[in-house]
Amino acid sequence: xxxxxxxxxxxxxxxxxxxPSATVRHRHLSDHPLVLVPLTTAGEAGAPxxxxxxxxxxxxxxxxxxxxxxxxxxxxxxxxxxxxVLPYIETYxxxxxxxxxxxxxxxxxxKAKVEVELCADAPQLIVPxxxxxDFVRLLGRSMRFRRTAEEDPETPYPAPPRVPLLGRWLTHxxxxxxxxxxxxxxxxxxxxxxxxxxxxxxLEDQHLGALLAWIDPPDGERxxxxxxxxxxxxxxxxxxxxxxxxxxxxxxxxxxxLAPAIERHDRxxxxxxxxxxxxxADAHLAELAAAERQIRTVLEAVMRPTWDAVxxxxxxxxxxxxxxxxxxxxxxxxxxxxxxxxxxRAGEPPQPRRDDAVTAARKxxxxxxxxxxxxxxxxxxxxLVMAGRRLAGExxxxxxxxxxMAWSESKRPSPRPLIAFRTDDAPHLAERAKVHRSxxxxxxxxxxxxxxxxxxxxxxxxxxMGRSKDPAPGTVPEKGDRICWTLFEHSSRGxxxxxxxxxTPWTHGGPPGPAAESTAEAPDPVTSEDVL
Amino acid sequence: xLAQALGSPAAFGQSQFAFMRGNAFEAKVKADGGAELMxxxxxxxxxxxxxxxxxxxxxxxxAAGPEGRAARTALALxxxxxxxxxxxxxxxxxxxEVAGSPAFLEPDAVVVAPDGRWxxxxxxxxxxxxASADAAKVGAAARQSAVYVLALxxxxxxxxxxxxxxxxLLVCPKDxxxxxxxxxxxxxxxxxxxxxxxxxLTRIEDIADALPEGTTFDPELPREDLTAAxxxxxxxxxxxxxxxxxLAFHCRDRSRAAGAVEALGRSVRGELGGxxxxxAVLAAARxxxxxxxxxxxxxxxxxxxxxxxxxxxxxx
Numbered sequence: 121x122x123x124x125x126x127x128x129x130x131x132x133x134x135x136x137x138x139x140p141s142a143t144v145r146h147r148h149l150s151d152h153p154l155v156l157v158p159l160t161t162a163g164e165a166g167a168p169x170x171x172x173x174x175x176x177x178x179x180x181x182x183x184x185x186x187x188x189x190x191x192x193x194x195x196x197x198x199x200x201x202x203x204x205v206l207p208y209i210e211t212y213x214x215x216x217x218x219x220x221x222x223x224x225x226x227x228x229x230x231k232a233k234v235e236v237e238l239c240a241d242a243p244q245l246i247v248p249x250x251x252x253x254d255f256v257r258l259l260g261r262s263m264r265f266r267r268t269a270e271e272d273p274e275t276p277y278p279a280p281p282r283v284p285l286l287g288r289w290l291t292h293x294x295x296x297x298x299x300x301x302x303x304x305x306x307x308x309x310x311x312x313x314x315x316x317x318x319x320x321x322x323l324e325d326q327h328l329g330a331l332l333a334w335i336d337p338p339d340g341e342r343x344x345x346x347x348x349x350x351x352x353x354x355x356x357x358x359x360x361x362x363x364x365x366x367x368x369x370x371x372x373x374x375x376x377x378l379a380p381a382i383e384r385h386d387r388x389x390x391x392x393x394x395x396x397x398x399x400x401a402d403a404h405l406a407e408l409a410a411a412e413r414q415i416r417t418v419l420e421a422v423m424r425p426t427w428d429a430v431x432x433x434x435x436x437x438x439x440x441x442x443x444x445x446x447x448x449x450x451x452x453x454x455x456x457x458x459x460x461x462x463x464x465r466a467g468e469p470p471q472p473r474r475d476d477a478v479t480a481a482r483k484x485x486x487x488x489x490x491x492x493x494x495x496x497x498x499x500x501x502x503x504l505v506m507a508g509r510r511l512a513g514e515x516x517x518x519x520x521x522x523x524x525m526a527w528s529e530s531k532r533p534s535p536r537p538l539i540a541f542r543t544d545d546a547p548h549l550a551e552r553a554k555v556h557r558s559x560x561x562x563x564x565x566x567x568x569x570x571x572x573x574x575x576x577x578x579x580x581x582x583x584x585m586g587r588s589k590d591p592a593p594g595t596v597p598e599k600g601d602r603i604c605w606t607l608f609e610h611s612s613r614g615x616x617x618x619x620x621x622x623x624t625p626w627t628h629g630g631p632p633g634p635a636a637e638s639t640a641e642a643p644d645p646v647t648s649e650d651v652l
Numbered sequence: 653x654l655a656q657a658l659g660s661p662a663a664f665g666q667s668q669f670a671f672m673r674g675n676a677f678e679a680k681v682k683a684d685g686g687a688e689l690m691x692x693x694x695x696x697x698x699x700x701x702x703x704x705x706x707x708x709x710x711x712x713x714x715a716a717g718p719e720g721r722a723a724r725t726a727l728a729l730x731x732x733x734x735x736x737x738x739x740x741x742x743x744x745x746x747x748x749e750v751a752g753s754p755a756f757l758e759p760d761a762v763v764v765a766p767d768g769r770w771x772x773x774x775x776x777x778x779x780x781x782x783a784s785a786d787a788a789k790v791g792a793a794a795r796q797s798a799v800y801v802l803a804l805x806x807x808x809x810x811x812x813x814x815x816x817x818x819x820x821l822l823v824c825p826k827d828x829x830x831x832x833x834x835x836x837x838x839x840x841x842x843x844x845x846x847x848x849x850x851x852x853l854t855r856i857e858d859i860a861d862a863l864p865e866g867t868t869f870d871p872e873l874p875r876e877d878l879t880a881a882x883x884x885x886x887x888x889x890x891x892x893x894x895x896x897x898x899l900a901f902h903c904r905d906r907s908r909a910a911g912a913v914e915a916l917g918r919s920v921r922g923e924l925g926g927x928x929x930x931x932a933v934l935a936a937a938r939x940x941x942x943x944x945x946x947x948x949x950x951x952x953x954x955x956x957x958x959x960x961x962x963x964x965x966x967x968x
Contacts, residue, residue: 123923123955124955124958124959126916126923126924126955127933127937127952127955127956127959128959129916129920130913130916130930130933130936130937132909133908133916133930133936134930134931140963143962143963153749161669162666162668162669162670162671162673163667163670163671163673163674163777164668164669164673165759165778165779165781165825165827165828166779166828170725188669189773258781261781261782262828277723312730319916320891320915320916321891321915321916321917321920322891322917323891323892323895323917324891324893324894344908344968348901351901352901369667371665371666371667372665374667374668374669374670375668379668379669437876463784473782474782502962503961503962504962504963506962507959507961507962508958509957510958511951511954511955511958588661
């Protein structure tokens with residue numbers, strides 16, 4: 121945490137309200153995001169309990185599992201989830217625009233521009249918390265290797281038709297969420313924490329209710345008091361008035377409300393199975409339906425506050441104007457979405473359980489690039505972020521006090537004007553250090569020459585002035601101009617290029633041999649042992 | 653109870669679903685005299701040159717009271733080590749001195765090998781998916797097991813031919829099934845950390861001696877008296893306490909009321925040097941107090957100036 125954000129937190133403590141830690145919104149928000157509030161069963165891996173899902177804040181779709189340990193009910197839930205999520209994803213898959221991309225021509229071995237499809241927009245998934253992102257990833261993992269009856273008639277427990285496909289999409293979204301600055305799958309708490317500083321610690325900020333209490337406190341109340349109520353307030357039955365944002369549930373909810381409801385449902389089911397005549401069966405059926413309704417009611421009651429909180433969070437975020445360069449990152453998300461759409465359409469197998477060494481190295485390199493890019497772009501979009509970089513000595517702002525024309529000493533002299541620059545910041549400048557500024561959206565560089573005796577900096581402008589002997593108009597700053605220079609590059613080039621596939625070093629498994637052909641993974645062995 | 657009486661209750665509890673699942677899984681792992689458990693142990697830690705465990709003994713460890721059970725466990729451990737065979741101890745009881753008073757610990761299982769080496773087995777119900785589990789949960793399990801290893805070392809020191817393995821066997825459900833899988837966890841680091849922490853803990857007697865005569869923490873006391881009594885004991889609150897201690901909400905209230913910067917996190921405290929309270933920091937940042945020669949104060953003033961400049965001069 122930088123001193124500036126610490127200061128913001130302290131101000132939040134003093135004023136009783138969250139303070140801004142950004143002046144623009146650094147993540148793209150779709151006009152129609154799909155919000156997913158999932159719940160999971162305590163102690164069971166990947167056993168969903170229920171979910172609220174949808175794009176309409178007033179009418180979420182409620183999905184529940186009345187007995188989380190029943191495999192058929194779980195599959196039914198996942199099939200319903202697929203019917204909610206996949207049509208939403210598919211509406212974006214067919215609206216495309218054409219874009220150009222550099223591709224390696226397999227015949228000539230040269231890079232050439234090819235025209236490819238790029239989806240005009242991408243579906244965006246929003247979950248309440250970071251644990252929700254992990255749960256999306258877990259659901260994806262649990263579904264993508266399942267086999268449907270159509271794929272494998274022999275499989276003992278076939279999955280409903282669209283479930284494996286949903287698994288692949290959720291896996292893709294879960295993986296994409298690991299790329300810094302990506303916005304395909306977002307957690308509301310992360311979004312809010314990026315843009316506001318509260319008067320509590322980062323640990324307490326993971327509680328969505330408490331976080332919103334600081335950002336948007338109820339009338340006249342101070343953040344700390346409202347947050348405390350969100351954390352601990354319970355109704356006379358011992359239930360939290362602000363239930364946890366999930367996917368984990370509150371133990372008191374499990375023990376006092378959910379367990380009796382599930383037990384009632386189990387009893388009704390058993391009674392129905394052993395009913396002796398039609399009349400008794402009808403009565404049991406009615407009891408079963410009532411028990412199911414009860415489970416749905418308690419689950420909806422515990423998820424609805426979180427659902428509303430997510431939308432309140434989105435409202436808060438929409439009050440900020442979107443950063444200019446957030447759109448650039450969203451374009452990358454659209455590429456990612458289009459890429460996965462193409463892989464699914466080409467009939468490629470689901471993502472492997474573990475990445476091979478080459479894929480892992482690629483992913484790591486691209487995430488490092490994305491991180492560097494995100495840091496640079498956020499600073500350029502937002503003076504408050506830039507202030508942090510200036511405090512850290514990674515950027516400096518000030519005024520041009522003098523410009524002296526000079527030229528390079530080559531055969532064709534190019535302009536190399538010297539700029540005298542005054543700043544109150546304390547940048548960490550080494551000799552001949554490169555500094556950058558943004559000139560109408562394009563970066564221009566200069567190098568540090570020396571400090572004058574009065575503390576003025578001398579910089580030599582080295583590019584972005586056109587090809588002729590005299591600089592193009594408007595490319596050289598004038599006396600009195602205010603400029604913010606950065607020591608970091610504006611668009612990161614990433615590390616050195618990774619070797620071609622046939623040159624893969626032995627450390628990463630060597631060049632692909634014939635053995636590498638069959639990459640499709642076997643599905644998880646399903647046994648009757650699974651307490652599903 | 654004390655937290656409730658102080659008016660800052662904290663909810664800790666376990667869902668009966670998690671409880672049931674955990675018990676069912678542990679029973680399954682230990683079924684048939686621990687056959688599955690021994691197979692996993694041999695598969696992960698066994699020496700292929702030595703024979704597979706057969707005739708595993710599972711002594712009865714029941715006795716009256718924790719002291720009795722701990723004594724019974726120590727005896728059974730000695731017998732098992734002398735016997736030169738494989739022994740599986742189901743829920744042994746171990747004693748460890750913490751801050752001068754004994755604490756009783758109950759590991760899920762301890763296996764004694766023919767060479768006299770004791771291995772702690774920890775059975776957890778979080779899944780190992782594609783051979784990897786949640787790092788935070790594994791870390792917690794490792795810290796927990798390290799305490800068991802420490803307690804076992806005290807017993808082993810008094811038992812001829814015995815040694816305690818510094819690696820423990822962590823047994824978890826595999827992927828999304830109920831089938832057990834296991835992984836060997838090296839706990840040497842956790843061991844040295846725990847050892848150091850145990851020696852540095854203030855002894856309970858010393859804390860009690862420092863209190864005024866007649867201090868009690870009886871939850872029946874009026875709230876003000878109780879609060880005053882608890883206030884006698886110094887507490888170093890940090891947000892991490894919230895996940896572990898029932899009194900954390902009470903300490904947080906006190907810490908916030910005192911304006912301590914630690915309430916915002918330990919790292920915040922580190923940045924602010926000698927300035928300990930929110931008011932002091934803000935006053936220093938606004939130039940109302942503090943020595944400008946102090947590097948913390950000058951950095952704060954710069955940060956405040958940059959922040960208000962970026963926000964258009966509105967704040968501060």
